[in-house]
Amino acid sequence: MRVSILTGPAQSEIVEMSLPQINDDEVLLEVSACGVCASELHGWENGLPGKRKILGHEPVGIIKQLGQNVKGFAVGDRVTGLIYEAFAEFTKADYRNIIKVPEQLDDLEALGEPLSCLISGANRTPVNPGDTVAIIGTGFMGLGFMQLMRLKGAGKIIVVDVRQEGLDNALRFGADEVMFPDQVEDKYKVVEWDQMDRGVDVVVESSGSQAGLQLAGEMTKVHGVLSVVGYHQANQGMRNVNMQLWNWKAITVVNAHERRNQVHVDSMNGGLAMINQGLYNMKDMITHVYGLDQVDEAYGALKNKPSGFIKAVIKFK
Numbered sequence: 362m363r364v365s366i367l368t369g370p371a372q373s374e375i376v377e378m379s380l381p382q383i384n385d386d387e388v389l390l391e392v393s394a395c396g397v398c399a400s401e402l403h404g405w406e407n408g409l410p411g412k413r414k415i416l417g418h419e420p421v422g423i424i425k426q427l428g429q430n431v432k433g434f435a436v437g438d439r440v441t442g443l444i445y446e447a448f449a450e451f452t453k454a455d456y457r458n459i460i461k462v463p464e465q466l467d468d469l470e471a472l473g474e475p476l477s478c479l480i481s482g483a484n485r486t487p488v489n490p491g492d493t494v495a496i497i498g499t500g501f502m503g504l505g506f507m508q509l510m511r512l513k514g515a516g517k518i519i520v521v522d523v524r525q526e527g528l529d530n531a532l533r534f535g536a537d538e539v540m541f542p543d544q545v546e547d548k549y550k551v552v553e554w555d556q557m558d559r560g561v562d563v564v565v566e567s568s569g570s571q572a573g574l575q576l577a578g579e580m581t582k583v584h585g586v587l588s589v590v591g592y593h594q595a596n597q598g599m600r601n602v603n604m605q606l607w608n609w610k611a612i613t614v615v616n617a618h619e620r621r622n623q624v625h626v627d628s629m630n631g632g633l634a635m636i637n638q639g640l641y642n643m644k645d646m647i648t649h650v651y652g653l654d655q656v657d658e659a660y661g662a663l664k665n666k667p668s669g670f671i672k673a674v675i676k677f678k
Contacts, residue, residue: 364449365656365675367416370408373448373656381446381453385430388456390422390440394468395447396475397651397659397673399500399569403594405660416656417448417675419474421462431456439464441473442629443622448656448675458622460629463637469650469674470636470643473629475501480628482617483509486588488563490514495549495561496536497577498568499527501646501672502590504534506565508641511535519561521545521576522568530671534642542576550579551610557583560610565617567591574600581612588615649673 364378383389396419405416421441424434434440434456442459446452462471483506488494494515496507499522507518520531520539528539540546551560560582566573569591581587587607593600607614619625635641648671651659659673 362450363653364415365417365653367405367409367412367414371406371657371660372408373405373416375654378449380451383426383428383453385428386455386457387428387453388424388431388434388440388459389426389451389453390420390444391425391451392420392422392447392449392677393439394472394674394676395420396472397656397663397675398475399663400592400594402660402663405657406664415446415449418443418445419472420444420447420452421468421471421473422447422452425451428456434459434461439471441471441633443474443477443625448653450653450677458626460626460633463633465637466633467644468676469647471633472643472674473633474625475505475672476632476636476643477625477628478502478619479505479509480632481619481624482506482588482590483513484628485615485617485619486510486563486565487586487613487615488513488515491516492562493517493519494563494565495519495521495577495580496531496565496567497521497573497580498566498570498591499524499531500567503527503565503567504530504646504671505643506567506590507531507534507536510563510565512635512640515563519549524666526668534645542572545576545580551582552579552606554609560585562586563588565590569593570595571600574602578603578607578612581610583610584612585610586613586615588617590617646671647674650676653677
C-alpha cells in the first residue's frame with residue numbers, strides 16, 4: 362500500500378508498506394478520505410526528530426477485514442471514528458472506537474474525529490437559551506462551534522477575528538455581529554470594578570493564541586463562562602492570564618477538550634445525525650481537497666490560509 366511518511370520538517374514522501382496486521386478487536390480499513398488537523402501542524406513543521414511518522418487521524422474508510430471479536434460491523438461498512446496513521450491507503454482501528462456513516466452523507470462531511478471534538482466541546486460548554494455568545498477565532502473549530510452554540514440556544518452570536526475573510530465566513534455561517542479585536546466595544550468587556558453590567562455571557566476562545574485568550578478573559582462577564590477550545594501549542598503551550606481579573610469576576614473556565622474515547626464515539630453519532638438531518642453544515646467548511654502525494658501542500662494551506670481556506674482533506678478516490 363502507498364503511505365505518506367513524515368521524513369523531516371515540513372517534508373513528506375510516499376513509500377510502499379505492507380498492509381497493517383489487525384488483532385482480534387480491530388478492523389482493517391481502506392481509507393477514502395482523511396482530514397488535515399491543526400493539532401498535527403506543529404509536528405509536521407518540526408519533523409518529529411528521530412521519527413518517520415504517518416500522520417492523519419480524521420478518516421472515513423471502508424472495512425476490508427474483521428478481527429474475531431468484532432461485533433456490529435461487516436466487511437463493506439463505511440465507518441469513521443478514532444483512527445490513526447490514516448495518511449495511508451489502509452489503516453486499522455479498534456472496532457469499539459468506530460461508527461457507521463449514514464449512507465446519504467458524503468465522505469467529506471462525515472469526518473468523525475473533528476466532529477466529535479466540536480460536539481464534545483460544545484457539550485462541556487454551558488449555554489442558557491437566549492445567552493449572548495462570543496467566538497474568538499474563525500478557523501474550522503470556531504465556525505463549527507458557532508453553529509453548535511446557536512443550536513444550543515444562543516440568542517446572539519458575536520465573532521471576533523483578525524482576518525476579514527474569517528469575519529465574512531462567520532456571517533455566512535450565521536453570526537449576528539462580527540468585528541476585529543480592536544473594534545470590540547466597551548460594553549463587551551469587563552476589566553474594572555465599575556463595569557459589572559458589561560461583558561458577554563459565554564466566550565469561546567478558539568484561536569489558540571495568547572492574544573485570543575487574553576481578549577476572551579476581558580470579554581467574559583462577571584460569573585460568565587470562558588470556554589477554551591483553541592489548541593494552544595505555540596511557545597510550548599505556555600500562556601499568561603490575568604488571574605486577578607479572572608478571580609475577581611468569578612468566571613467559570615471550561616477546558617473544552619475531551620479525552621474519553623466513548624464520549625467521542627457518542628459525540629460522533631450525534632454529530633453525524635445532525636448533519637444527516639440538515640441541522641449542521643459540515644460540507645461547506647471543507648474547502649480544499651488534496652491527494653495523498655500532496656500532504657505537504659495541505660499542511661502548508663492550513664498554516665498560511667490561502668483565500669477561501671477553512672479546512673483541508675486528503676482524498677483517496
